[in-house]
Amino acid sequence: xPRLITTRLGVMAASLLAASTALADPAAVCKGKTLNLLLETxxxxxxxxxxxxxxxALSGAKLxxxxxNYSLMHEKLVPSLTASSGSYDVLAVDSYWAGEFVxxxxxxxxxxxxxxxxxxxxxxxxALMDVNGKVKDTTYMLPFWxxxxxxxYRKDIVEDPAFQAxxxxxxxxxxxxxxxxxxxxxxxxxxxxxxxxxxxxxSGQRADPVVMEAxxxxxxxxxxFYDRETWEPALGSPEGIEAVTIYADLLANAAxxxxxGANFDDVANTLKQDKAVFAISYLFLxxxxxxxxxxxxxxxxxxxxxPGEDSLLGAWGWSIPTNAANPDCSWExxxxxxxxxxAMKRAMAGGQATQAWIYDDAEYLKLWxxxxxxxxxxxxxxxxxxxxxxxxxxxxxAEVMGDVLANGTDPATAIANAEDKFARLTRGxxxxx
Amino acid sequence: xxxxxxxxRPAYSAASPRSDGLSTGFYKLLFMTPTILVLAxxxxxxxxxxxxxxxxxxxxxxxxxDLVWFENxxxxxxDEFAGVSWVTMKLTVIVVVLEFLIAxxxxxxxxxxxxxxREIYLLVLMxxxxxxxxxxxxxxRLMFNPNLGIxxxxxxxxxxxxxxxxxxxxxxxxxxxxxxxxxETSLMLIMLYAGLKSLPQDPVEAARIDGASxxxxxxxxxxxxxxxxxxxxxxxxxxxxxxxYDLIYMLTQGGPGKVTETISFYAYRLGFRFLDIGQAAAVxxxxxxxxxVLTVVLLRIMREN
Numbered sequence: 001x002p003r004l005i006t007t008r009l010g011v012m013a014a015s016l017l018a019a020s021t022a023l024a025d026p027a028a029v030c031k032g033k034t035l036n037l038l039l040e041t042x043x044x045x046x047x048x049x050x051x052x053x054x055x056x057a058l059s060g061a062k063l064x065x066x067x068x069n070y071s072l073m074h075e076k077l078v079p080s081l082t083a084s085s086g087s088y089d090v091l092a093v094d095s096y097w098a099g100e101f102v103x104x105x106x107x108x109x110x111x112x113x114x115x116x117x118x119x120x121x122x123x124x125x126x127a128l129m130d131v132n133g134k135v136k137d138t139t140y141m142l143p144f145w146x147x148x149x150x151x152x153y154r155k156d157i158v159e160d161p162a163f164q165a166x167x168x169x170x171x172x173x174x175x176x177x178x179x180x181x182x183x184x185x186x187x188x189x190x191x192x193x194x195x196x197x198x199x200x201x202x203s204g205q206r207a208d209p210v211v212m213e214a215x216x217x218x219x220x221x222x223x224x225f226y227d228r229e230t231w232e233p234a235l236g237s238p239e240g241i242e243a244v245t246i247y248a249d250l251l252a253n254a255a256x257x258x259x260x261g262a263n264f265d266d267v268a269n270t271l272k273q274d275k276a277v278f279a280i281s282y283l284f285l286x287x288x289x290x291x292x293x294x295x296x297x298x299x300x301x302x303x304x305x306x307p308g309e310d311s312l313l314g315a316w317g318w319s320i321p322t323n324a325a326n327p328d329c330s331w332e333x334x335x336x337x338x339x340x341x342x343a344m345k346r347a348m349a350g351g352q353a354t355q356a357w358i359y360d361d362a363e364y365l366k367l368w369x370x371x372x373x374x375x376x377x378x379x380x381x382x383x384x385x386x387x388x389x390x391x392x393x394x395x396x397x398a399e400v401m402g403d404v405l406a407n408g409t410d411p412a413t414a415i416a417n418a419e420d421k422f423a424r425l426t427r428g429x430x431x432x433x
Numbered sequence: 434x435x436x437x438x439x440x441x442r443p444a445y446s447a448a449s450p451r452s453d454g455l456s457t458g459f460y461k462l463l464f465m466t467p468t469i470l471v472l473a474x475x476x477x478x479x480x481x482x483x484x485x486x487x488x489x490x491x492x493x494x495x496x497x498x499d500l501v502w503f504e505n506x507x508x509x510x511x512d513e514f515a516g517v518s519w520v521t522m523k524l525t526v527i528v529v530v531l532e533f534l535i536a537x538x539x540x541x542x543x544x545x546x547x548x549x550x551r552e553i554y555l556l557v558l559m560x561x562x563x564x565x566x567x568x569x570x571x572x573x574r575l576m577f578n579p580n581l582g583i584x585x586x587x588x589x590x591x592x593x594x595x596x597x598x599x600x601x602x603x604x605x606x607x608x609x610x611x612x613x614x615x616x617e618t619s620l621m622l623i624m625l626y627a628g629l630k631s632l633p634q635d636p637v638e639a640a641r642i643d644g645a646s647x648x649x650x651x652x653x654x655x656x657x658x659x660x661x662x663x664x665x666x667x668x669x670x671x672x673x674x675x676x677x678y679d680l681i682y683m684l685t686q687g688g689p690g691k692v693t694e695t696i697s698f699y700a701y702r703l704g705f706r707f708l709d710i711g712q713a714a715a716v717x718x719x720x721x722x723x724x725x726v727l728t729v730v731l732l733r734i735m736r737e738n
């Protein structure tokens with residue numbers, strides 16, 4: 001007993017010492033300051049809000065965190081970032097805003113701070129640093145949370161022997177997860193008819209929901225929006241046209257009612273209500289699908305990598321606005337929030353960690369076993385091009401999809417009609433030189 | 434006791450000399466100057482600035498570009514602008530006509546002398562206009578949700594299959610119109626009801642004594658007397674309908690496709706999504722011009738009547 005007490009005291013002393021070392025810097029630059037943060041209403045923000053009081057206690061700063069719907073974030077940020085003194089001290093930047101923010105000189109480079117504080121950026125998945133850490137070899141962000149995408153499916157349904165027998169009878173082969181996009185479409189349509197549910201839960205709402213989803217189809221077939229060497233528009237390739245065609249076919253023939261007006265919350269709700277078999281969506285929906293208070297499919301949904309070549313990879317990164325009032329305190333917050341302990345706490349609370357070591361942690365995987373699929377998903381994923389007008393690329397692709405899905409325009413024609421808009425987005429872009 | 438003494442006012446004209454030697458006109462100008470300055474700052478300043486922006490190539494990401502004069506206004510010639518203009522016109526005409534008919538019918542009903550509990554009906558009918566469009570939109574988004582919404586559930590009770598509502602290209606605009614009518618009819622109702630209450634009753638009584646039917650009284654007496662109120666009501670509602678943005682933003686984001694995209698939402702998209710401030714300002718000025726023309730035409734009609 002005395003030995004245990006001694007050990008505990010030793011651990012406490014070590015913790016206090018570690019805390020006081022960590023405390024020295026934040027308290028010196030943050031005491032009495034207020035840091036304003038704009039966050040999206042997602043599980044990672046909830047996880048952050050849970051641990052935030054620790055930073056306030058360490059630093060003496062007050063954290064003012066505003067969590068809003070995704071669609072509001074960009075339009076709230078832009079006026080603030082263009083002002084001489086901004087409203088926000090720390091930004092969460094979506095991966096496809098990164099180029100725009102750098103070109104407009106809205107966020108600060110972090111390399112000097114990283115070097116001065118000896119921050120190890122190799123703990124992050126390299127793919128995430130590429131998609132939302134560095135722009136043209138300069139680090140502007142540290143990855144906050146990732147939104148790996150892939151195939152969510154009802155494992156209880158597809159592992160049912162009766163389902164597998166019917167599958168074999170229909171397709172003439174033993175059950176397997178779809179390996180190509182074409183196979184996915186074929187199986188999803190059939191599964192919908194076989195089960196009486198929607199074969200696939202989809203989010204066709206303009207602009208971000210449909211683009212985030214349909215881009216997976218594009219990347220799955222190896223197509224892209226641009227040739228990433230010449231930056232000429234490339235969506236009009238046969239693979240690009242086929243990807244859009246398959247998406248439109250599934251939305252019309254296998255999706256839940258109202259899918260054309262649905263966003264990813266609707267996809268989650270459709271799955272949670274036991275109304276769909278498949279979805280191409282975010283891995284971060286898992287915690288909500290596993291919540292018995294709101295889900296009828298707890299332990300019934302699994303995640304697998306996107307069939308075909310690649311899925312869309314996105315991430316949010318921490319950055320400091322150029323017009324931040326207290327950039328040193330902002331940096332202290334970023335250091336703290338990305339420290340090992342805090343990163344692990346956020347992950348355990350349902351956050352989507354960006355540091356690779358977390359996915360090897362036995363305790364973490366025991367709590368979130370389905371997250372073991374992250375490594376595979378990230379290995380077969382790529383981001384939207386890092387360009388100054390990637391935000392507008394999303395809008396233009398949404399127009400193409402809207403033209404196809406709502407007006408019934410043939411995909412090849414819709415893409416051809418938008419070719420000039422795609423071309424204009426890269427013209428004169430300093431990041432593509 | 435307090436007594437009020439009446440004094441006779443001296444004869445007065447704008448040109449009358451004052452004891453300080455300064456003209457009344459000078460004082461008028463002096464007292465109006467602050468108002469004129471504030472108006473210039475608050476109204477004219479931003480208008481002129483946005484007009485100046487509309488003459489420039491200005492994408493926020495790249496900063497202020499060259500003076501391009503009226504090049505941004507060439508957007509008017511695009512199919513895209515034609516599309517959003519057509520949606521705006523359809524939406525405006527449909528909501529103004531339907532809301533007017535409903536509001537006028539309800540106003541006539543409320544104006545009946547035999548109606549009991551009038552204040553309660555009026556209060557209930559006023560509730561929608563007291564709610565912000567954002568709250569209204571959120572409420573109807575949930576009600577029209579294809580999977581969770583009460584509307585589809587009610588329809589399913591009578592065997593009607595689930596509808597996509599805001600996500601269905603054939604139903605989206607009609608669903609937006611429905612929500613708009615629910616939200617905005619109260620405004621027309623209160624204006625028309627106030628107009629009816631203020632009408633003199635003598636002509637109505639005279640017509641009734643002369644044996645006119647209720648419809649004849651409405652058509653030949655009430656409507657002509659109410660015409661100025663009707664025109665103002667229609668004018669105000671047409672202007673607000675032309676600028677429809679908040680419900681569109683919250684309900685459909687202009688989708689599916691561009692089925693519900695109005696000119697205001699298009700300007701918002703250009704400005705806040707494409708960050709193309711020059712074009713967004715140009716589209717806003719085109720909309721402003723349309724509203725001004727409409728206002729002038731309606732005011733002229735009112736004057737002639």
